[in-house]
Amino acid sequence: MSQLFLEQLLNGVQLGMFLFLVSAGLTLVFGFMNIINLAHGSLFMIGAYAMALIGGVTGSFLLALVLSLPVVACAAWVIEVVIIRRLHERDHLDQVLATFALILFINEGTTMLFGRVPLFMDVPASLSGTVTLPGGVTYPLYRVAIIGAGLAVALALWLIIARTRVGMQIRAGTTNRETVEQLGVNIDRLNTLIFVVGAMFAGLAGALAGPLTSVEVGMGENLLILCFVCVVIGGIGSVRGAMLGAITVGVVDTMGRAFVPDILGRFLDPATASGISAGLSSMSIYLLMVVVLVFRPTGLFPVARSV
Amino acid sequence: MRDTHHLPFLLGCLAALLLLPFVLQATGSSYLISTATRLVVFAIAAVSLDLLIGYTGLVSFGHAAFLGVGAYTVGILSFHAYEDTTLIGLPGTLSGLVAIPLALALSALAALIVGALSLRTRGVYFIMITLSFGQMLFFLFVSLEQYGGDDGMMMFEGRNRLPLLDLNDRISFYYFCLAWFVLFFWFCTWLVRSKFGRTLAAIKQNQDRLSSIGINAYWAKLQVFVIAGVGAGLAGALSANHTEFVSPALTHWTRSGDLMIVVILGGMGTLVGPVLGTFLFLLLEEFLPLILRGLGLGLLSEHWRFVFGPILILVVLYAKTGLYGLIFPRRG
Amino acid sequence: MLEIRNLCKSFGALKAADDVSLTVERGTIHALIGPNGAGKTTLIALLSGYLQPTSGAIAFDGRDLLAVPTHLRPHAGLVRSFQITSVFPEMTVRENVCLVLQSVAGQARSLFRLAAADRAEQEEADATLARVGLIDQADALTGNLAHGQKRQVEIAMALAARPKLLLLDEPTAGMGVEESRRIMDLLESLRDSVTMLLVEHDMDVVFGLADRVSVLVYGKVIASDTPERIRVNADVQEAYLGDHELHGEGD
Numbered sequence: 001m002s003q004l005f006l007e008q009l010l011n012g013v014q015l016g017m018f019l020f021l022v023s024a025g026l027t028l029v030f031g032f033m034n035i036i037n038l039a040h041g042s043l044f045m046i047g048a049y050a051m052a053l054i055g056g057v058t059g060s061f062l063l064a065l066v067l068s069l070p071v072v073a074c075a076a077w078v079i080e081v082v083i084i085r086r087l088h089e090r091d092h093l094d095q096v097l098a099t100f101a102l103i104l105f106i107n108e109g110t111t112m113l114f115g116r117v118p119l120f121m122d123v124p125a126s127l128s129g130t131v132t133l134p135g136g137v138t139y140p141l142y143r144v145a146i147i148g149a150g151l152a153v154a155l156a157l158w159l160i161i162a163r164t165r166v167g168m169q170i171r172a173g174t175t176n177r178e179t180v181e182q183l184g185v186n187i188d189r190l191n192t193l194i195f196v197v198g199a200m201f202a203g204l205a206g207a208l209a210g211p212l213t214s215v216e217v218g219m220g221e222n223l224l225i226l227c228f229v230c231v232v233i234g235g236i237g238s239v240r241g242a243m244l245g246a247i248t249v250g251v252v253d254t255m256g257r258a259f260v261p262d263i264l265g266r267f268l269d270p271a272t273a274s275g276i277s278a279g280l281s282s283m284s285i286y287l288l289m290v291v292v293l294v295f296r297p298t299g300l301f302p303v304a305r306s307v
Numbered sequence: 308m309r310d311t312h313h314l315p316f317l318l319g320c321l322a323a324l325l326l327l328p329f330v331l332q333a334t335g336s337s338y339l340i341s342t343a344t345r346l347v348v349f350a351i352a353a354v355s356l357d358l359l360i361g362y363t364g365l366v367s368f369g370h371a372a373f374l375g376v377g378a379y380t381v382g383i384l385s386f387h388a389y390e391d392t393t394l395i396g397l398p399g400t401l402s403g404l405v406a407i408p409l410a411l412a413l414s415a416l417a418a419l420i421v422g423a424l425s426l427r428t429r430g431v432y433f434i435m436i437t438l439s440f441g442q443m444l445f446f447l448f449v450s451l452e453q454y455g456g457d458d459g460m461m462m463f464e465g466r467n468r469l470p471l472l473d474l475n476d477r478i479s480f481y482y483f484c485l486a487w488f489v490l491f492f493w494f495c496t497w498l499v500r501s502k503f504g505r506t507l508a509a510i511k512q513n514q515d516r517l518s519s520i521g522i523n524a525y526w527a528k529l530q531v532f533v534i535a536g537v538g539a540g541l542a543g544a545l546s547a548n549h550t551e552f553v554s555p556a557l558t559h560w561t562r563s564g565d566l567m568i569v570v571i572l573g574g575m576g577t578l579v580g581p582v583l584g585t586f587l588f589l590l591l592e593e594f595l596p597l598i599l600r601g602l603g604l605g606l607l608s609e610h611w612r613f614v615f616g617p618i619l620i621l622v623v624l625y626a627k628t629g630l631y632g633l634i635f636p637r638r639g
Numbered sequence: 640m641l642e643i644r645n646l647c648k649s650f651g652a653l654k655a656a657d658d659v660s661l662t663v664e665r666g667t668i669h670a671l672i673g674p675n676g677a678g679k680t681t682l683i684a685l686l687s688g689y690l691q692p693t694s695g696a697i698a699f700d701g702r703d704l705l706a707v708p709t710h711l712r713p714h715a716g717l718v719r720s721f722q723i724t725s726v727f728p729e730m731t732v733r734e735n736v737c738l739v740l741q742s743v744a745g746q747a748r749s750l751f752r753l754a755a756a757d758r759a760e761q762e763e764a765d766a767t768l769a770r771v772g773l774i775d776q777a778d779a780l781t782g783n784l785a786h787g788q789k790r791q792v793e794i795a796m797a798l799a800a801r802p803k804l805l806l807l808d809e810p811t812a813g814m815g816v817e818e819s820r821r822i823m824d825l826l827e828s829l830r831d832s833v834t835m836l837l838v839e840h841d842m843d844v845v846f847g848l849a850d851r852v853s854v855l856v857y858g859k860v861i862a863s864d865t866p867e868r869i870r871v872n873a874d875v876q877e878a879y880l881g882d883h884e885l886h887g888e889g890d
Contacts, residue, residue: 228435
């Protein structure tokens with residue numbers, strides 16, 4: 001039981017890392033640019049497709065990973081310049097609708113180019129083994145690598161935001177946009193930078209997810225809604241909150257799926273239990289978010305705003 | 308407050324909707340009656356959403372959930388009538404006199420609970436919490452394996468039964484839905500012009516000011532949220548009857564997105580707008596593929612959303628008054 | 640009319656209201672002055688219910704005001720106008736006032752009545768607009784009015800609530816001499832019908848209107864007296880010394 005528990009806990013953390021990579025960009029764009037970008041999940045999908053396609057052609061995992069990031073960055077840059085930039089002064093409704101329309105466009109375009117058949121790719125040979133953790137649990141190396149990559153990004157992001165000049169501008173802009181503008185910072189360039197970097201995190205997550213799931217149209221949206229939950233639970237604009245929200249959601253979701261059927265099975269007949277528990281575990285994270293928002297209407301780490 | 312009298316226009320539309328089945332039959336295109344029924348049913352949902360988005364400034368991203376509550380009420384009652392089983396001791400029924408009122412009551416209850424909790428938040432958080440409630444209901448319906456789970460269920464007994472009216476006749480059913488639509492539309496016309504409607508407009512314009520003049524904004528928002536929920540529940544109940552099928556897809560978040568699109572396409576903050584928007588949406592869905600094929604863009608016809616997406620972005624960015632604004636340019 | 644006793648409000652270490660006691664007599668215009676950051680805005684927020692005090696009591700018209708929820712305080716007779724103009728911009732001037740009348744009349748009874756059908760309400764709104772000199776703008780969209788006129792709408796809305804006590808938060812803020820003069824005349828004309836607590840920076844307005852003046856410095860009331868005596872009060876002089884005589888600039 002305890003080994004299974006540890007394994008599932010790690011799976012939860014690993015899912016949390018994916019969620020964090022996507023949420024980080026989402027929360028920065030939310031917090032700094034005050035824009036809801038529903039199409040952020042599409043960037044995750046673009047990363048996954050780029051990875052699968054380049055990987056298929058070159059046969060090299062590393063090369064595919066290195067090359068898929070610029071692909072995502074270019075896509076993000078185009079999206080920012082053509083659409084997102086025009087949404088700054090608009091209300092949230094316009095942002096939701098325009099980026100929703102963007103999803104329709106990107107999904108349909110991807111279907112046209114690559115069809116409806118999912119793409120699959122393998123875990124690279126160098127990362128396909130398992131590691132033995134203290135306590136005797138064996139765990140796939142690739143998943144360990146993902147957790148490592150997530151932590152590395154988190155650390156880098158924290159250093160950038162806490163220690164650099166750009167980071168200071170981002171923090172200041174999240175709290176009070178006007179001040180930053182008055183300080184003579186080129187806000188358009190900073191916006192584009194944040195958007196593209198955030199997109200690259202999402203693209204990285206997509207690229208890394210390739211070997212674990214099927215690469216298909218619509219893969220971004222399901223993840224996106226989970227990421228909204230992470231961001232909202234954590235408090236919009238807070239990277240620290242996004243990390244906490246992502247780990248929480250990842251663990252709650254994974255643990256729910258793993259253990260709720262067992263627990264319910266003790267009280268109900270197996271068929272009923274499995275039906276209900278599938279629903280319950282999917283619902284649990286949304287329930288979590290509702291509970292958080294009812295008691296903390298602006299999330300756990302609200303960013304003080306003086307607009 | 309925007310003026311909503313366009314009486315000649317409204318009467319013209321009503322006459323057109325009343326005569327539509329005859330016209331369609333006369334021109335040998337009676338298969339389109341089903342599309343016309345979808346139009347009036349989804350127009351009810353779109354108008355109800357506009358009460359929130361356009362009139363009160365509440366961007367609800369989970370409105371499809373109430374479609375689901377209405378539809379599943381009708382579906383589940385029909386299921387138990389077919390199986391001759393009970394649910395928590397109560398038998399199923401095919402009677403429209405029971406099923407439809409119950410669908411409305413349950414969607415009101417659902418909206419009351421969702422609204423009471425969601426309306427504590429504002430702005431982005433409100434969008435996200437309503438989205439979450441929508442997802443919760445979606446997964447709830449997915450988990451109801453007795454009722455088909457992911458795939459949904461057919462209503463093997465057909466549509467609800469009513470005295471004097473055979474809903475399985477498609478023309479009678481069209482008029483049945485049209486009657487509900489007219490009733491709901493008339494109710495909303497009156498609502499937005501009432502003092503309550505004036506309160507809603509005030510919430511949209513300057514919510515914080517309301518409590519200082521002694522009006523409880525939360526309570527007014529909750530009321531309109533429940534009214535809108537009932538509207539969507541009605542559309543759901545009618546939709547279940549129309550297709551004789553219910554499935555979680557009805558409550559998918561993209562369905563909530565579609566409803567918002569319809570409202571914005573038609574022109575939000577007006578009652579005619581969402582109806583026009585529904586019309587346009589169904590028209591595009593039915594005919595954009597044909598038009599694209601006609602233009603020699605055969606590849607795109609299957610993927611009409613590839614064209615629809617950019618059109619929508621342009622509407623959001625440059626034509627916020629929607630179709631309504633095109634037809635009735637604003638004076639002044 | 641209004642009696643504030645030992646009111647305290649702290650934000651962390653900062654005491655925005657430090658043992659404030661203040662009495663506003665019925666039928667007077669009572670002005671509240673003080674240098675920037677003295678806690679005037681906090682006091683208004685405490686009175687209107689946007690903030691809850693750390694300790695102390697407020698009695699209003701014989702009732703415990705702190706027990707009355709924010710949105711019911713206007714119904715109790717305590718009505719405020721805002722420092723930052725805060726109207727409903729896409730409604731006509733008349734509709735703005737009607738909204739207040741609707742609230743005063745109680746919502747439940749006639750809520751679902753057509754707004755345009757209530758003649759009595761509209762006549763009352765017009766009467767109120769006539770009192771503040773805005774009747775010829777009744778059908779204009781409020782958002783299109785000049786700044787000074789919006790303030791007049793604010794005052795009309797406050798009056799429509801039939802206040803026993805009117806809280807006026809810098810009614811002449813951001814106005815030119817001419818507009819300012821008009822608002823003063825308006826308030827002067829209302830003197831006999833309503834008690835006012837006036838928070839104001841412009842000393843011409845304060846000394847032109849007030850029957851009594853209280854001076855708030857660092858959250859404490861340092862003096863409360865007639866305008867003539869306040870002018871020569873040594874403590875007040877000292878408090879304002881760094882602040883250029885008795886002339887503040889605005890928050």
